[in-house]
Each structure stands twice: as C-alpha cells, then as structure tokens.
Amino acid sequence: MPSADQPAEWVRAAVDPAAFTAEQQALGRVWTFLCLDGEVAQDGQWFRTDLGGRSVFIQRFGDRLRGFENVCAHRFHPIRRERSGKGAMVCAFHHWRYNAEGQALGIPVCDEAYGCLPKQLNAHLKPIEVEAFAGLVFGRFPDPEGETLADFLGDAAPMLAALCPPGSTFTRFGGEVPANWKFLTHVTLDDYHIVAVHPSTFGANGYLKAKEVTYARFGRHSAYTTEPGDDPLAGVLADCRAGTYRARDYLIVNLFPTFGASQFHTIDLLGRSYYSVMVLRYAPLAHDRSRLEGWLIDGPIAPPRPGLLGVFDRFAQKMIARIVPFFARRVLAEDNAVCEGQQSVARQITEDQRLSPAFEKRIGWFEETYAAEVSAARETAPSQPPM
Ligand code: FES
Numbered sequence: 080m081p082s083a084d085q086p087a088e089w090v091r092a093a094v095d096p097a098a099f100t101a102e103q104q105a106l107g108r109v110w111t112f113l114c115l116d117g118e119v120a121q122d123g124q125w126f127r128t129d130l131g132g133r134s135v136f137i138q139r140f141g142d143r144l145r146g147f148e149n150v151c152a153h154r155f156h157p158i159r160r161e162r163s164g165k166g167a168m169v170c171a172f173h174h175w176r177y178n179a180e181g182q183a184l185g186i187p188v189c190d191e192a193y194g195c196l197p198k199q200l201n202a203h204l205k206p207i208e209v210e211a212f213a214g215l216v217f218g219r220f221p222d223p224e225g226e227t228l229a230d231f232l233g234d235a236a237p238m239l240a241a242l243c244p245p246g247s248t249f250t251r252f253g254g255e256v257p258a259n260w261k262f263l264t265h266v267t268l269d270d271y272h273i274v275a276v277h278p279s280t281f282g283a284n285g286y287l288k289a290k291e292v293t294y295a296r297f298g299r300h301s302a303y304t305t306e307p308g309d310d311p312l313a314g315v316l317a318d319c320r321a322g323t324y325r326a327r328d329y330l331i332v333n334l335f336p337t338f339g340a341s342q343f344h345t346i347d348l349l350g351r352s353y354y355s356v357m358v359l360r361y362a363p364l365a366h367d368r369s370r371l372e373g374w375l376i377d378g379p380i381a382p383p384r385p386g387l388l389g390v391f392d393r394f395a396q397k398m399i400a401r402i403v404p405f406f407a408r409r410v411l412a413e414d415n416a417v418c419e420g421q422q423s424v425a426r427q428i429t430e431d432q433r434l435s436p437a438f439e440k441r442i443g444w445f446e447e448t449y450a451a452e453v454s455a456a457r458e459t460a461p462s463q464p465p466m
Pocket residue numbers: 151152153154155156170171172173174175
C-alpha cells in the first residue's frame with residue numbers, strides 16, 4: 080500500500096522514466112489512434128508519430144496501409160525525420176532502400192559490403208499493425224491473437240464514423256507540451272475546470288449543470304453529450320448510424336488510451352449552423368513530455384442559400400474556418416498550462432484526490448482502464464521492469 084505522502088500509483092510513469100518506459104510497452108499493445116486517413120491518402124504518403132514510446136510511421140502503398148518502427152535495420156538511423164511526406168523508404172545514412180514489406184532490397188554495393196545479395200541479408204524494418212476505421216488510422220505492436228479493431232471500438236464506432244468520415248478535409252496543428260500525457264488526457268475528461276481555465280470560451284456561461292450532461296462508458300472508452308432525453312446516448316447512436324447526427328452543443332468521444340473527437344456547434348449572425356470536429360491525441364514522448372497532435376475537420380454544413388444570403392453564407396463560412404482554429408488553439412494552450420503546472424508538482428500527487436462524481440467521473444473510468452491494461456501487460460510479460 081502506498082503511504083499517504085508517496086506519489087500515487089497512477090502518477091508513477093509521470094515521475095519515473097523507467098515506469099514510463101514500462102507503461103508505454105504495455106500500452107503499445109492497445110489499438111491506438113495514430114492519424115487521420117487524409118494524412119496517408121495518396122500512394123507513397125507517410126506520417127510519422129509515436130506508439131508505445133517508439134517512433135513509428137505509417138505509409139500508403141496503393142490500397143494498403145503499412146506501419147513500421149522508424150528505425151533502419153542497418154544501423155538504427157530513423158527512416159523518417161519530418162512529420163509527414165511522400166516517397167520511397169530510403170534511409171538517409173547509407174541509402175538502404177526498403178520495399179512495401181519493409182525488406183531492404185536496395186543496398187548500395189551489397190556484394191562489396193556484405194558478400195551477398197540484398198535478399199540474402201534478410202534485413203527488415205520492424206512492422207506494426209495498422210488499420211483504418213472511418214477517417215482514422217489506428218496502430219499497435221503486432222499481436223495476431225489480439226482483439227480486432229472493431230471489438231476494441233465497440234459502440235464508439237458509429238460515433239467515430241459520423242464525426243470523422245473518410246476523406247475529410249482538415250487542418251493539422253500541434254506541438255510539444257512539457258507535461259505527461261495523462262495530465263493532458265485528464266484535462267480532456269474534466270468538465271469542472273471550464274470557468275476557471277476557459278473563462279472567455281467554454282466557461283463564459285458559467286458551470287455546466289450536472290442534470291444536463293450525460294456521461295457514457297462503453298468498453299474502455301467514454302463519451303459526453305448534452306443531448307436531452309432518458310437515454311441520450313441511444314439517440315446519438317441512432318442518429319450517427321443514420322448519418323443525421325448534429326450536436327446540439329458538443330459530443331465528445333474519448334478512446335483509450337489517448338484520443339478525443341468532439342463535434343461542436345457554432346452559429347453565425349443569421350442563425351446558420353456550422354459543425355466542426357476536433358480530433359486530438361497526446362503522443363507520449365517521455366515521462367514529462369508529450370506532443371499534442373490535433374486536426375480540425377470540416378463538419379457537415381447546409382449548402383449556401385440562393386442570392387445575397389448565399390454570399391453571406393460563403394463569407395461566414397470563411398470567417399468561421401478562421402475563428403474556430405483561433406479559439407481551439409487558445410483553449411488548448413490554457414489546458415496545456417494547467418498540465419505543465421501539474422507536472423511541476425507531480426512527485427507530490429498522492430492517492431488523496433477528490434474527483435467530482437458530477438464532472439470528473441470519466442477520469443476515474445480512464446484510470447480504472449489504465450490500471451487494468453498495465454497490470455494485464457505485466458502479467459503476460461513478467462520480464463518487464465516493475466512499474
Ligand atoms: S543506418 Fe540506414 S542505411 Fe545505414
């Protein structure tokens with residue numbers, strides 16, 4: 080049992096690099112959102128990110144998506160240095176060239192250097208599993224016996240299909256945050272801070288009313304909705320399946336371990352509705368450092384009206400396309416500052432916290448799932464360092 084002034088178990092990976100490494104090894108087995116499909120829509124396009132504490136990249140080869148650890152099989156140079164791009168898999172260090180299966184088949188002066196043909200060298204990039212669902216690409220370390228992506232997503236699937244359809248147009252944003260990924264994930268699951276932290280946006284109208292908010296838990300995931308009714312999630316799911324869902328205020332879907340998609344509703348001066356979707360992931364980089372990876376997706380919108388109103392509609396749409404990213408960045412910067420603060424006192428975080436059952440219950444759900452996943456991984460991999 081931890082003593083009252085020891086760091087809480089859930090925060091150990093935020094203060095101890097070895098615990099962070101072990102945690103990430105465990106979580107790399109879980110299907111993890113990696114990027115929008117639009118990042119790898121064209122043949123040869125690739126996107127670099129992190130999975131389970133390791134640099135990885137996803138690349139399209141025709142109609143197939145492949146994923147690899149971003150480390151050359153020769154002498155460990157990264158294949159991809161930029162965030163995204165397009166082109167063959169050629170290592171910049173000695174020009175080894177890989178095929179779609181990740182095998183090095185173009186090796187300069189192979190006979191001179193190794194006395195054999197490239198194929199005989201049998202050098203491969205390490206693969207990861209990747210699979211797309213709707214407009215989202217997920218990955219995990221290879222686990223042929225593991226659950227399917229469909230089983231992992233469960234009831235989240237119809238909502239994700241509605242919020243993030245394939246081929247959506249988007250704006251990408253992001254940057255590093257000096258805070259552990261769990262603080263950043265917690266703040267996305269916390270609806271209590273809006274007045275204190277976002278006074279000019281989400282908190283401008285005061286605190287949420289607990290009766291007007293529904294939190295739903297399904298599998299390892301959760302959702303937030305302000306739709307009315309006895310079973311609001313059932314209504315949301317039905318509308319999502321029918322392709323008619325439009326958020327009254329917000330719908331937020333959070334997938335374990337770190338993914339959030341929110342559809343939010345804005346209206347212009349003439350009352351026309353616009354729907355934007357923000358997709359977020361906090362890629363864990365180190366125990367005290369994460370990278371925010373975010374995308375703003377253009378949501379459904381009614382066609383411009385005829386005549387002068389149509390001119391206004393087009394103008395308003397352009398303005399909203401600029402205003403939404405501005406406010407999204409402001410809100411995220413406010414959240415990031417809170418998380419940097421928590422990181423600065425992470426060693427003093429004990430089990431003695433007081434989650435609000437009304438507004439912070441999803442943090443408790445998340446931590447239950449986290450503990451179960453990490454301990455399941457520890458049981459199946461006894462040689463891992465203790466967390
Ligand atoms: S390290 Fe990649 S080709 Fe040498």
